[in-house]
Amino acid sequence: MNVFEGVCADSIKADFTDSITEMDRSHSNVGGMIGNVGEQISRLNQYKADINSKLTALRNELNSI
DSSP, rough: OOHHHHHHHHHHHHHHHHHHHHHHHHHHHHHHHHHHHHHHHHHHHHHHHHHHHHEEEEEEHHHOO
């Protein structure tokens, strides 16, 4: 009983070991990308704030002329 299922399970495991390894590697890389994207978003938000500050200062200077 369950001999066929056990044999199939071992065969599937042997056939897909490389695929499982590649999926694990991809999952790990995606985790690293999530951190990088978060850092880029933070930098872009800071850049946006700097530009808005400069625009405000230039508008104030223009209005004072």
